[in-house]
Amino acid sequence: MTVDVLAHVKALSSPPGLSGYEEPARTVIRSAWEPLTDEQHADRLGTYWAVRRGQGAPPRPRLMLAAHMDAIGLMVTRREGEFLRVANIGGIDPRVLPGQLVTVHGRQDLPAVVVAPPPFLLPKAKRDNVTPLAELLVDTGLPAERLAQLAHTGDLVSFAQPPVELLNEQLAAKSLDNRASVAALTVCLEALQGRPLVWDVYAVATVQEEVGLRGAGTSAYSLQPDLAVAVDVTYGSDAATREFAHRTFPLGGGPALGLGPNIHAGLFAAFKACAARAEIPYTIEAMPGHSGTDAFAIQVARAGIPTMVLSIPVRNMHTPVEVVALKDIARTGRLLAEFAASLDDQFMAGLTLD
Amino acid sequence: MPTRARPRARQAKAAPAVRPVSKPARPDVELLRVLSNAAAVSGDEGAVRRMVLEAIRPHVDEVKVDALGNVLAVKRAARRRAAPRLLLAAHMDEVGFMIVDHDTDGSLRFEVVGGVSERVLLGKAVLVGPRRLPGVIGAAPVHLLGSERLEMVVRPGQMRIDIGAGNQDAARRQAAVGERATFATEFAVLEAGEGGAMALRGKALDDRLGCASLIGLLRGGPYPVELHAAFTVQEEVGLRGARVAGYAVEPQAAIALDCTPANDLPDSRGRENTQYNARLGQGPVIYLADARTISDRRLVDYLRRLAEDAHLPYQIRQPGGGGTDAGAIQQTRAGVPVVSVSVPARYLHSPAALARTADWENSFRLLTLALERYDARVLKR
Numbered sequence: 001m002t003v004d005v006l007a008h009v010k011a012l013s014s015p016p017g018l019s020g021y022e023e024p025a026r027t028v029i030r031s032a033w034e035p036l037t038d039e040q041h042a043d044r045l046g047t048y049w050a051v052r053r054g055q056g057a058p059p060r061p062r063l064m065l066a067a068h069m070d071a072i073g074l075m076v077t078r079r080e081g082e083f084l085r086v087a088n089i090g091g092i093d094p095r096v097l098p099g100q101l102v103t104v105h106g107r108q109d110l111p112a113v114v115v116a117p118p119p120f121l122l123p124k125a126k127r128d129n130v131t132p133l134a135e136l137l138v139d140t141g142l143p144a145e146r147l148a149q150l151a152h153t154g155d156l157v158s159f160a161q162p163p164v165e166l167l168n169e170q171l172a173a174k175s176l177d178n179r180a181s182v183a184a185l186t187v188c189l190e191a192l193q194g195r196p197l198v199w200d201v202y203a204v205a206t207v208q209e210e211v212g213l214r215g216a217g218t219s220a221y222s223l224q225p226d227l228a229v230a231v232d233v234t235y236g237s238d239a240a241t242r243e244f245a246h247r248t249f250p251l252g253g254g255p256a257l258g259l260g261p262n263i264h265a266g267l268f269a270a271f272k273a274c275a276a277r278a279e280i281p282y283t284i285e286a287m288p289g290h291s292g293t294d295a296f297a298i299q300v301a302r303a304g305i306p307t308m309v310l311s312i313p314v315r316n317m318h319t320p321v322e323v324v325a326l327k328d329i330a331r332t333g334r335l336l337a338e339f340a341a342s343l344d345d346q347f348m349a350g351l352t353l354d
Numbered sequence: 355m356p357t358r359a360r361p362r363a364r365q366a367k368a369a370p371a372v373r374p375v376s377k378p379a380r381p382d383v384e385l386l387r388v389l390s391n392a393a394a395v396s397g398d399e400g401a402v403r404r405m406v407l408e409a410i411r412p413h414v415d416e417v418k419v420d421a422l423g424n425v426l427a428v429k430r431a432a433r434r435r436a437a438p439r440l441l442l443a444a445h446m447d448e449v450g451f452m453i454v455d456h457d458t459d460g461s462l463r464f465e466v467v468g469g470v471s472e473r474v475l476l477g478k479a480v481l482v483g484p485r486r487l488p489g490v491i492g493a494a495p496v497h498l499l500g501s502e503r504l505e506m507v508v509r510p511g512q513m514r515i516d517i518g519a520g521n522q523d524a525a526r527r528q529a530a531v532g533e534r535a536t537f538a539t540e541f542a543v544l545e546a547g548e549g550g551a552m553a554l555r556g557k558a559l560d561d562r563l564g565c566a567s568l569i570g571l572l573r574g575g576p577y578p579v580e581l582h583a584a585f586t587v588q589e590e591v592g593l594r595g596a597r598v599a600g601y602a603v604e605p606q607a608a609i610a611l612d613c614t615p616a617n618d619l620p621d622s623r624g625r626e627n628t629q630y631n632a633r634l635g636q637g638p639v640i641y642l643a644d645a646r647t648i649s650d651r652r653l654v655d656y657l658r659r660l661a662e663d664a665h666l667p668y669q670i671r672q673p674g675g676g677g678t679d680a681g682a683i684q685q686t687r688a689g690v691p692v693v694s695v696s697v698p699a700r701y702l703h704s705p706a707a708l709a710r711t712a713d714w715e716n717s718f719r720l721l722t723l724a725l726e727r728y729d730a731r732v733l734k735r
Contacts, residue, residue, distance in 0.1 A: 080620050082634070093496045095504065096477025099705040101539065101555075111542040111555050113706040116473060117619040120629055126622075129505040131473070135622050139700060141553025141708040143635055146546055164479050164488035164538065166518030167528060172479060172490045239461040239514035240492040247498065252520075292497070315516065317495035319477035323516065 003190045003333075005183060005326045008032065009163075009171060012179035016105065016158035018073040018089050019211045022046050025069040029182060029205050036189040037203065046207040047219040052189065054197040061348060062200045063340055064225035064305075065188065066216055066294045067181035067232070068209030071174070072318060074102065074114075074138070074157035082147060084112075084138040086157055090210030094133050096319045101160040104140060106151035111160065112140040161320035169326045170251060176322035178209065180312050180329050181231040187333025192340060199226075199343045206294055216294035220301035226348055227267060227306050229339075230295035231332065234285055234311035236323065241315075249283050249313040251325040255332040258309030260287035262295045266351045267308045271339060278338045280331050285311055306351060310335065381718040383543060383551060383711070385409065386566040390541040390556035393481060395450035395467050395534035396591045399423050401484075402446040406565060406585045413572045414583070420602060424595045425585040432576040438730045440579040441605035441690075442571065442721070443596050443679040444564030444612065445589030448557070449703045451535040453482065453515070456526050460519035462489065464535060465510070468590035472510050474704045480515055483533035489517040537705040551711045559707040561589065563697045564611035567718050577725040586679055593646065596679030600686030607653060607691045607733060610680035611721065613709070614639050614671055614696035631674065632698040634710050637667030638717035641694040644674060646681025650691035656732045657693065660723045666716050671696070691733060695721060 012032075017025025026048050034040055037050035048069070054060045072090030079085075084104065098116040103109050115138075116131035126135055138157055140147060163173035185203045192201065202223055207215035209232075220228060234256050235241060237248035249256045257271055275282045287309065290296050295307040312332050315323035394402035406425050411417060416428040425446070431437030449468030456462060462482070466472075476493040491513050496504060515535060519525035541556035556562075568583050575581065582603045586595035600608065618630040632639045640657050641649050661668040671694075680692035697717045699709035 083620060091496050093477070093493060093504065095473075095508065096493050098471075099474030099478060099537075099701070101706055108546070110546070111544050113555060113701060113704075113708060115619070115701055115704075117622065118617050121617075121619055121621045121627060123623055128507075130507055132505075137619060139708055141544055141555065141634070141700075141710060142546055143552075143710075146552065150546060161479060162540065164490070166488055166490070166516070167524070168518050168520055170518040172488065172516075235495055235498065238492050238516060239457060239459060240494040241498065244494065244498045316477060316490065316492045317497065319493050319495075321477055321479055321490035321492070323490060323492075323518070 003187050005187065005329055006171065008186060009180060009183045009329065010173065012182055013163055013173040013175045016073065016156060017069055017071050018156050018158060019070040019208045021156055022070050022207045026205065029069060032186050033189060033203060036193060043219060043222055045215050045218055047204060047215040049202050049204040049219065049223065052192055052197055052201045054199045056198045056345060060200045061226040062202060062223060063343060064202045064204055064220060064223055064228040065185055065336055066204045066206050066228060066230050066298060067185050068178045068215065068294055069182055069205040070207050070210050072210050073159065076151060076153055076155040076157060078153055079148060079151065082142065082144045084151060086138050088133055091318050092133065093318055095130050097136055098131065100320060102138060102157050103160045104138060104151050105156045105158065108150060110140045110150060112138050114138055159320040166323060170323055171326060172321045172323045174320040174322065176314050176324045177233045177317055180233060180314060180324045184231055184312065184329050184332040184336065187330055188336035191334055191337035195341050197341060198345060199340065201340045209294055213294055213297035217297035217301050220298040220305060224302060225305060228298045229308045229310060229336065230293040230298060231310050232293040233314040233317060235317060236313035236315035238315045249285065251313050251315065252327060253283050253313065254281035254328060255335060256283045256285035256311040256313065258285050258287045258291055258311060260291065262287060262291035262299055262307060263309055264306035265353055267306050271308055274339045274342060275335055278335065280335050381567055381570045381714055385569060386554065386562060387541040389562040389565055390558055393486065393534065393536040394446050394448055395536060396447040396588045398534045399446045399587045402565065406446065406569065409569045410572045420598060422595050422598055423587040424599045426599060426602060427572065427583045429572055429575055429581040431578055431580045437578060437580045438606045438728065439582060440728060441582045441584060441600065441603045441608040441683065442568055443584040443586050443599060443608060443610050443683060444568040445561045445586045445595065445679055446565055447587055447590050448536065449590050451480065453529050453531055453533045453535065455531065456522050457514060458522050460521045460525040461514035461516050462525060462529055464515055468703065470703050473507060475510060475513055476508055478705050479538035480535045481538045482515065482517060482529045482535040487517050487528060488538060489515040492516050539705050554709045554711060555706050557705060559699050559709050560613035560702040563613050563709060563714055567611050567721060570718060571721060571725060574722060575725065579725060579728050581725060589679055593677060593679055593682035596682040597686060600683035600690060604687055605690055608680065608683045610678040610692065610694040612678040612694055612696045613699050613702060615702050616698040616700045631672050632669060634698050634700060635713065636669040636698065637713060638720050639669050639671045639696040639698050641671045642673050644676045646677030647684045647692060649693040652733050653691055653693035657695065657720065657724060660727060661720055664723055666720055668720065
């Protein structure tokens with residue numbers, strides 16, 4: 001395997017690619033996936049897919065590996081003198097915003113910072129608790145006249161925190177939800193180089209997951225896969241999540257295999273067996289309802305699709321300092337590759353529910 | 355980068371030793387970049403001290419580091435006889451964190467050094483210790499917290515720094531108790547066309563702006579005064595370095611070069627913001643009174659007149675709280691007439707302060723003029 005996971009994840013996490021505006025992310029993904037696949041396409045909502053063709057006689061069964069490429073962020077709602085007001089795109093945590101470095105994507109990229117006004121400028125009721133997003137301001141430092149020329153309502157505002165390497169091959173960066181999973185798909189495609197496949201394997205970078213899984217259902221409709229795997233991130237265990245220990249997963253423990261109504265029980269069993277065969281460590285994540293991933297939409301596309309969820313543990317999810325263990329990305333990619341390579345003509349016939 | 359001074363016909367006659375110059379004096383943005391990125395939490399100012407020493411050595415006649423870590427430098431007057439002794443002070447230290455313990459999972463407990471709002475800590479990258487080990491202040495994900503919890507301010511005691519150590523022993527080896535941490539913010543310049551750099555974004559602009567100005571002033575000159583420069587320590591924990599520096603220098607007058615909060619944000623209720631303290635874009639901030647000192651009226655008048663004669667913008671800081679090194683220097687020995695000149699900046703003591711380039715340049719020009727025109731008569735009026 002030749003993918004430099006660290007460099008690749010950094011390259012993937014850096015472009016904005018906010019929900020509905022994924023082009024900057026798609027550009028990086030395209031350059032990574034094109035050399036590893038036989039055919040590529042961006043669909044009408046922007047979802048990008050790249051396929052490794054199998055060697056079986058057509059029509060070949062299709063495996064869809066879906067990772068959303070969109071990121072959460074902010075959007076300018078109006079200018080107020082020298083300042084900008086913003087709304088959220090996706091699930092923003094207002095606690096982490098004050099003091100956060102951002103880039104305003106105006107007529108040019110403007111370095112800026114999100115700030116909470118001092119209490120004396122806020123209504124009394126809003127002084128004690130976390131300052132709500134509506135009261136926060138984005139400041140470029142520009143005078144009002146210059147700002148009016150460069151920034152407008154609707155401009156995107158993305159997090160500008162650069163990636164930082166922690167100890168033990170862990171990376172802190174923005175948008176690891178879900179570019180870490182996109183990187184796992186790259187690892188998978190790389191691992192499949194030179195390996196014969198029976199099925200067609202589609203690596204799919206979906207759009208608008210953070211605002212309602214909108215690219216997943218539509219792309220599953222077009223691609224009509226026989227099986228689908230949503231690859232996303234799950235909660236990494238750390239000091240901040242101690243009280244939620246039963247819902248968190250250790251960094252470095254391998255991918256979490258999802259189990260619940262969004263997941264086909266037979267497919268879950270197949271992945272578990274595959275991980276055991278390949279000696280890839282994993283954990284099991286109970287997903288008693290909505291998995292919170294693209295699988296929720298893919299599962300009910302067309303006449304229904306057997307779906308699986310693989311999750312990479314990430315700390316501080318939906319903050320600009322999400323933390324991932326690089327080996328979890330590599331293991332997730334390898335597990336996907338092992339599974340894809342194991343698929344034969346008989347797999348669907350053997351896939352049953354009790 | 356050499357410092358260039360403004361054209362000034364009168365001054366050229368008075369002090370022909372000063373080299374002929376034509377361009378307006380400008381502070382050094384690249385110097386500010388390295389100073390802003392350096393870590394120097396109060397009591398641990400070594401990194402900035404080394405930079406200061408290296409930057410000023412070729413330009414001063416004497417330099418030493420005192421018992422607390424202040425850098426004290428002297429630049430002799432162009433004509434030494436009876437040159438007044440003027441002290442300019444800028445503090446090297448910044449607010450930040452100190453590591454105080456290690457949890458079993460390898461995360462670091464910390465305490466805040468100086469006045470940092472707990473509201474700007476969550477979800478920020480930090481650098482720990484002399485090796486600048488990257489870490490992050492973690493936050494539980496929104497998905498796991500109910501709306502009530504999302505509205506609650508998390509206290510620093512509940513926060514941890516995650517350096518990825520994995521366990522307590524590794525954490526102890528990597529980041530010992532007592533090591534300092536700072537925000538990891540990289541300095542950025544906002545170029546918005548039409549005249550280049552317009553705004554500066556970085557951590558610790560309070561008071562690396564002052565340090566960079568003072569270094570720039572030492573690179574210029576000589577002046578008609580004996581210029582004593584104090585790059586002070588421990589300002590953020592009680593103006594402690596300035597107190598001993600003032601005693602040691604025993605100046606005739608002193609100016610603190612600092613950074614003051616511009617709280618000039620809009621009121622969300624639509625009311626006029628009457629407590630802005632200072633405003634971005636309005637030029638250098640001259641202090642009349644803060645919680646620690648009342649500025650010497652003669653020095654204030656001197657600075658105002660200089661600014662007005664040179665058509666430099668300036669603003670008077672709204673009298674109020676806070677304090678600069680001037681407050682400590684004023685009280686040294688038998689007393690020293692003092693004033694503070696600050697660059698206005700927003701969001702001091704946060705991961706990223708914002709200042710406007712023009713304010714810094716105008717502040718630097720005003721201080722340059724103050725040195726070039728100063729004589730003993732300023733205090734006789």
